[in-house]
Amino acid sequence: MTFYALGLIILGLSSTVAAVNFLTTIINLRAPGMSLMRMPVFVWMTLVVQFLLIFALPVITVALFQLFFDRTLGTNFFSSANGTSDPVLWQHLFWLFGHPEVYILILPAMGIVSEVLPVFARKPLFGYPVVVFSGIAIGFMGWGVWAHHMFAVGLGPVANTAFALSTMFIAVPTGVKIFNWMATLWGGSIRLKAPMLFSLGFIAMFTIGGLSGVTHAIVPSDYQQTDTYYIVAHFHYVLFGGAVFGLFSGIYYWWPKITGKLLNDTIGKLHFWLMIIGFNLTFAPMHILGLQGMVRRTYRYPKGYGFDFWNMISTIGGFTIALSLLVFFYNVYKTRKEGQVAGNDPWDARTLEWTTTSPPPEYNFEEIPVVHALDDFWHRKYVEDKEGRLVPVPSGAQDPGGDQAAHATEAHSEGHGIHMPSQSYMPLLAALGMPLIGWGLTFHQWWLAIVGGLVVLSGLYAWALEPATEE
Amino acid sequence: MTTASYVAKTGIFSRPTAKTGLWSWMTTVDHKRIGLMYGATAIVFFVIGGVEALFIRLQLARPENTLVNAHQYNELFTMHGLTMIFLVVMPLGAAFFNYMMPIMIGARDVAFPRLNAFSYWVFLLGGIFLYSSFFIAQAPDGGWFGYAPLSV
Amino acid sequence: MATVEHASAKPAAHQTSTGLDNAKIAMWAFLGSECLLFGAMISTYLLYRNHGATGTPLPHEVYDIPFTSVSSFVLLMSSLTMVLALASIQRGDHHGTRVWLIATALLGMTFVSGQVYEFTIFVREGFTVRSSPAGSAFFVLTSFHGAHVTVGILMLLSLVSMSLRGRLPTERATAVEYVGLYWHFVDVVWIVIFTIVYLVPAK
Numbered sequence: 032m033t034f035y036a037l038g039l040i041i042l043g044l045s046s047t048v049a050a051v052n053f054l055t056t057i058i059n060l061r062a063p064g065m066s067l068m069r070m071p072v073f074v075w076m077t078l079v080v081q082f083l084l085i086f087a088l089p090v091i092t093v094a095l096f097q098l099f100f101d102r103t104l105g106t107n108f109f110s111s112a113n114g115t116s117d118p119v120l121w122q123h124l125f126w127l128f129g130h131p132e133v134y135i136l137i138l139p140a141m142g143i144v145s146e147v148l149p150v151f152a153r154k155p156l157f158g159y160p161v162v163v164f165s166g167i168a169i170g171f172m173g174w175g176v177w178a179h180h181m182f183a184v185g186l187g188p189v190a191n192t193a194f195a196l197s198t199m200f201i202a203v204p205t206g207v208k209i210f211n212w213m214a215t216l217w218g219g220s221i222r223l224k225a226p227m228l229f230s231l232g233f234i235a236m237f238t239i240g241g242l243s244g245v246t247h248a249i250v251p252s253d254y255q256q257t258d259t260y261y262i263v264a265h266f267h268y269v270l271f272g273g274a275v276f277g278l279f280s281g282i283y284y285w286w287p288k289i290t291g292k293l294l295n296d297t298i299g300k301l302h303f304w305l306m307i308i309g310f311n312l313t314f315a316p317m318h319i320l321g322l323q324g325m326v327r328r329t330y331r332y333p334k335g336y337g338f339d340f341w342n343m344i345s346t347i348g349g350f351t352i353a354l355s356l357l358v359f360f361y362n363v364y365k366t367r368k369e370g371q372v373a374g375n376d377p378w379d380a381r382t383l384e385w386t387t388t389s390p391p392p393e394y395n396f397e398e399i400p401v402v403h404a405l406d407d408f409w410h411r412k413y414v415e416d417k418e419g420r421l422v423p424v425p426s427g428a429q430d431p432g433g434d435q436a437a438h439a440t441e442a443h444s445e446g447h448g449i450h451m452p453s454q455s456y457m458p459l460l461a462a463l464g465m466p467l468i469g470w471g472l473t474f475h476q477w478w479l480a481i482v483g484g485l486v487v488l489s490g491l492y493a494w495a496l497e498p499a500t501e502e
Numbered sequence: 503m504t505t506a507s508y509v510a511k512t513g514i515f516s517r518p519t520a521k522t523g524l525w526s527w528m529t530t531v532d533h534k535r536i537g538l539m540y541g542a543t544a545i546v547f548f549v550i551g552g553v554e555a556l557f558i559r560l561q562l563a564r565p566e567n568t569l570v571n572a573h574q575y576n577e578l579f580t581m582h583g584l585t586m587i588f589l590v591v592m593p594l595g596a597a598f599f600n601y602m603m604p605i606m607i608g609a610r611d612v613a614f615p616r617l618n619a620f621s622y623w624v625f626l627l628g629g630i631f632l633y634s635s636f637f638i639a640q641a642p643d644g645g646w647f648g649y650a651p652l653s654v
Numbered sequence: 655m656a657t658v659e660h661a662s663a664k665p666a667a668h669q670t671s672t673g674l675d676n677a678k679i680a681m682w683a684f685l686g687s688e689c690l691l692f693g694a695m696i697s698t699y700l701l702y703r704n705h706g707a708t709g710t711p712l713p714h715e716v717y718d719i720p721f722t723s724v725s726s727f728v729l730l731m732s733s734l735t736m737v738l739a740l741a742s743i744q745r746g747d748h749h750g751t752r753v754w755l756i757a758t759a760l761l762g763m764t765f766v767s768g769q770v771y772e773f774t775i776f777v778r779e780g781f782t783v784r785s786s787p788a789g790s791a792f793f794v795l796t797s798f799h800g801a802h803v804t805v806g807i808l809m810l811l812s813l814v815s816m817s818l819r820g821r822l823p824t825e826r827a828t829a830v831e832y833v834g835l836y837w838h839f840v841d842v843v844w845i846v847i848f849t850i851v852y853l854v855p856a857k
Contacts, residue, residue, distance in 0.1 A: 032653045035584070035642035038632035042588050045628060046596075049621035051683045053599050055613040058679055059670040062608025071606050077599050085683055089691035097698070097794065101654045106783055106790035107707075108698065109650030115705040116787040121650035124694060129647070136587065139595040270591070278594045285602060289538070313559070328645060330575030334565040346563035349556055356552065384605040391605060393532060400608050452615040453517040454529040462623030466631040473639070494616060495812075497515040613676040 036099040037469040043088045043095075044465070050084035053077060062383070064402035068163070071382045072156060075163045076142030079170040083131045083138075086174075091128035094121060103472070119184055126177040134173045136270060137237075138166060140277025141208060144230045147280050148212055150380045151227035152219025153421070155406060158211040165204035165211075172201045182253045191250045198248035205241060209234060224378075225299030229280035232307050236272025240265055243318065258328070261321025267314045279306075279359075287373030291389045294370065298362040305355035312348025316341035381409040394449045457497060461490025531615035536622050537601030543626055544593035550633075551585035554578050576643035581636075583646030589629045596621070681832045685839045688802075692843050695798060699791040699851055707786035714856040716781045718772065725768035726848045729803075732761035733841045736834045743827045751830065752817050758837065759810040762803050769800050792851065799847060802840050809833045 057078045061070070070078075097108040098121070107116045149156045156162060178186060178194040212234055221227070243265040247253045256262055279302075287293045321327075325338050332338050376385040386408050387396055404410050413421045467483025470476070520526040527535060557578050561569045570578065604612055612618050635641045644653040670676065706712045739754035773793070776782070783793035813833060816822040822829065 032642050032644050032648060034632060034635035034639065035580075035644065035648055035653070038628055038635075038642075039584075039588065041624060041628035041631060045621045045624035046592060047687055048617055048624070049596060049599075051680050051687075052612050052614045052617050052621065053603065054683050055676050055679045056604060056609060057607065059672055059674065059676050060604070060607065060609040060613060061671045065607055065671075073598075074603055074606050077603050080595065080599075085687045086690050089687050090694045093691060093694035093698070097790075098648065098650065098653060100783075100790070100794060101650075104783065106794070107787040108790050108794075110654045111707070111787055113707045113786075115707060116790075117701065117705075118650040120698065120701060121648070121653075124698075125647055125649075127694075132587070136591050136595075139598060143598070270586070274591050278591070278598075281598055285598070289534075289601060328576075328579060330561060330570065330572045331566050332562070336565070339565055342562050343564070346559040349559040353552060353556060356549070382606055383608050384602055387605065391534065393534075395605050395610050396608065399610070402608065449610070452531050452611060454519065454526070454531055455517060455616050455619070456529055458531070458616050458620035459528055459623050462620055462627050465624055466627045466634075469631045470634070493515060497517060614680065 033099060033102055033473045034469075036095045036102070037472060040092055040095050040099075041465050041469060043092050046084050047088045050081040050088075054081040054085065057081070062399050062402050064407075068160065069402055069405045069407070071142075072145035072159065072162055072166075073139075073142035076138040076145070076166050079166050080135050080138050083135050083170055083173070087128045087131040087135070090124055094124035094128070097121075097124075099472075103475075119181075119186075122181050122184060123177070126180045127174075129180065130177040131170075131173045133266075133269075134169055136274050137277075138169070140233060140274045140281075141166065143277050143281040143284070144212065144233050145208075146382065147226050147230040147284050148215045149406075150284075150378050151222045151224060151230075152216050153222075153379075154215055154219040155381075155409075156211070157214035157217075159405060162208055162211050165207045168204040169201065172197065172204070176201055179248060179253075182250050183257050195248050195250050199245065202241065202245050202248070209238060209241075224283075225294065225296050225303060226280050226284035226378075228300060228303045229276050229283060232303065233273055233276040233280060236268055236276060236307070236310070240268025240270075240272055243268065256321060258326060259321035260317040260325045260327055263327050264314050264317035264321060267317070271310060271314070276307075279303075284378070285384075287377045288384055288389050288391070290370075291373055292366050292370030293373050293377060294362050294366050298358060298365070302355050302358040302362065305358060306352060309348045309351025309353075309355055312351060313345050314348070316345050316348075320345075379412075381406040383408055394451055453499070455494070455497060457490050457494035461487050461494060464488075464490065529619075531611075531619050533600050533604050533611050533615065533618060536618050537597045537599075539622055540593045540600055540625070541597035543629070544590050544597060547585050547589035547593070547629060551582050551590055554582040554585065558582065573643060576645075577636075577641040580642045580645050581633075584632065584642065587646060589625075589632075593625060596625075675828055677828065677832055678835075681835050685835065688839065688843075692795075692799070692846070695791070695795040696847065696850060699788075699795050702787040702791040703851075704856060705787040709780070710785035710789065711779055711781045712786075712856065713781065713788050713792050713851070716776050716779050717852055718775070719852060721768070721772065722848065722852055725765050725772075726844060728761050728768070729765040729841055729844050732758045732765070733838050735761060736837045740827070740830050740834050743822070743824060743830050746824045748817055748822070751822070752814050755810050755814050755817070755830075759807045759814070762807045762810070762837075766800055766803055766807070769796060795847065795851070799840070799843060802843070806833070806837050806840055809836070 057070075057074060067075075097106070100106040101108050101110060109118050109121050110116055145156055145162060175197040176194060178190060179198045182191055182194070243261070247256055247262070247265065283294055283299055320338055320341050323337065325332055325336070325342075332342070373389045375388055377389075378385070383400060383402075384391070386400065400407070411424060413423055416422050464483040464486030467486060468480045469483075471478070471480025471483055518525060518529040520529070527539070530536065557570065558575070561567050561575060561578075600612070600618065604610070632642075642648075672679070703713060735754045735757040739751050739758060742748075742750035742754055773796075781792075782789050784790070810833060813822060813830060816829075
């Protein structure tokens with residue numbers, strides 16, 4: 032478990048540093064006219080996630096260092112010879128991180144869904160400010176629910192009640208988002224392409240997972256559910272049915288922008304249906320198994336308890352998911368060469384990334400766009416007539432600075448005075464020292480840890496001292 | 503232009519300039535390339551974490567199964583959880599934050615491009631460090647939540 | 655993390671959405687995460703301050719408040735010299751900048767030396783990182799703080815080195831400002847630690 036402690040410390044460093052970077056980018060590098068309330072919802076959710084990362088990762092880092100010191104130095108944070116340490120401290124520190132972590136996992140997917148649904152319903156997101164505010168609320172409220180992972184630890188009725196209430200409250204902003212997504216779809220012109228299917232799957236599966244989550248919020252119910260497969264069912268519904276489906280929606284949605292080619296939609300639909308059927312076969316039975324008393328985190332269950340049938344179904348479901356992934360990989364492979372060329376805006380979308388080429392040039396935009404409204408690109412393409420019907424603007428798809436396709440092949444960053452940052456060896460060099468430190472500390476080879484530390488330090492100093500640009 | 507062209511304009515601190523080939527990826531500071539690397543690495547870990555899940559499901563398909571023993575099972579579900587959370591879902595999020603977010607706000611790159619690259623490499627090497635445990639010692643086996651005092 | 659030297663500083667004309675420098679926002683975000691880092695360690699100490707072990711002393715039995723008060727005052731004064739260093743570079747007084755940066759570093763080193771000396775006394779009296787949960791909590795908290803001060807000292811000396819080589823002109827005063835932000839933060843954390851850990855009486 033020393034690998035666990037040090038490995039997660041290293042990974043936490045990566046995410047903390049990235050969070051500082053993304054947070055600064057969103058706050059400081061927006062195009063002219065892009066006020067915060069004109070940012071796409073995905074960008075808003077990204078911003079909330081970076082705040083969560085910055086504040087949650089240090090807490091688990093402290094816990095992990097304490098665990099590492101207990102294991103290596105014989106400190107007494109979580110276990111001691113004379114018993115005055117408190118192992119529950121670990122749980123508090125871990126879940127203080129762990130609960131914001133689950134919002135870190137789900138908010139990006141929620142952001143993706145908030146982008147995909149309007150495009151494939153040809154309707155603006157219903158209640159944009161409310162969706163944004165709910166995301167922020169979830170970010171704040173997520174800090175106040177951690178001990179719902181500890182109902183059976185013995186914190187006492189007052190603590191349990193307080194956390195039960197806060198947990199029930201946090202379902203509200205989540206529910207608000209779901210209602211806003213439904214309202215986005217209502218009356219829309221729905222196109223059931225692969226990205227849309229995954230987003231719709233997200234809404235359905237995440238709702239189921241959220242409902243089982245609400246049942247955990249009630250302490251006496253949780254006493255039965257905790258440490259059973261009912262919990263396993265819940266978190267897989269929200270993490271797989273939620274986050275993973277949402278991420279696949281993003282993969283299918285942005286694939287043409289990134290690669291310049293569309294994934295095959297028919298194969299994508301096959302992937303979706305196999306995956307959602309396999310997913311439900313795998314995890315739905317776990318609700319039943321859990322309530323029947325099957326314990327989690329144990330390598331086998333006895334004969335004669337009646338768990339056999341649903342476990343077998345669940346295993347079949349697992350392999351169905353694997354099959355669906357093979358379908359996805361086949362799609363990737365098949366469309367590498369033969370895929371349909373995407374163009375700038377294959378989905379007739381709403382946000383700025385669809386104004387540039389697919390894939391974008393190194394410098395992203397010929398000219399930095401000036402933003403006049405939320406969904407600025409959409410409003411350049413369409414206006415509404417008196418009956419509220421969409422009327423295309425003749426030259427709307429070519430925005431100012433938007434002859435991207437025409438210029439892209441000729442443009443060089445230098446020629447247009449666009450200076451992009453130079454490449455560097457130093458981030459890689461500095462990073463290489465990290466596993467060396469890890470291995471050194473794990474195996475008590477202090478020389479190796481010191482070598483690793485020197486590699487990191489020299490990488491950082493060289494990083495600071497290298498010249499700005501070689502253009 | 504072929505692969506590396508290490509022009510020593512300013513001694514050992516010269517910036518690499520290769521635009522194609524392996525070194526161009528290892529020294530990139532372009533948010534789009536970094537996003538792609540995050541995404542590809544995350545998908546690889548998704549397959550690995552998925553294989554761990556399939557082993558779990560095979561073990562649990564029948565009661566009192568003997569495919570894996572208790573200790574191996576503990577390693578499997580611990581690494582499955584750690585992989586899916588820290589090496590798949592979070593990095594896939596980072597892949598999208600990296601690739602799409604700057605373009606969606608009309609920026610040319612992130613605020614600190616080299617720091618961005620550093621984040622990716624630390625992620626990759628952290629994942630390698632975690633998985634090295636399978637080969638050179640024992641993989642973590644205390645669950646992704648590592649409850650004390652068992653984990654101590 | 656090298657947050658100080660920015661050899662690849664962006665051109666001054668780079669417009670930002672807030673008008674603030676990227677590095678300033680990044681430093682504040684980083685300091686926000688550090689708040690939680692020290693917060694978690696201070697919380698651990700608050701839980702364990704009275705969790706001793708037979709035969710070993712509790713923290714308050716070994717503290718030398720007058721000595722630590724002097725150390726704290728030294729660190730507080732280093733924040734003053736840091737401010738003076740920033741004022742110097744902002745008005746173009748580069749010699750003064752170096753003087754005050756070195757003074758800050760020296761005061762920081764005095765503080766760290768005082769900490770190390772105190773720790774040796776505690777260890778001699780049986781209060782160690784291993785002796786009890788209270789010992790573990792105390793030493794990890796204060797050592798992490800000391801490590802942060804040390805990193806700060808290294809950054810201060812790097813600034814002095816840059817200034818001596820002519821690489822710290824007035825236009826780059828922000829480098830001194832951001833190191834200053836970090837330094838003041840580390841000082842504020844110490845004020846909190848000194849108050850909660852040393853001054854608040856044990857039960």
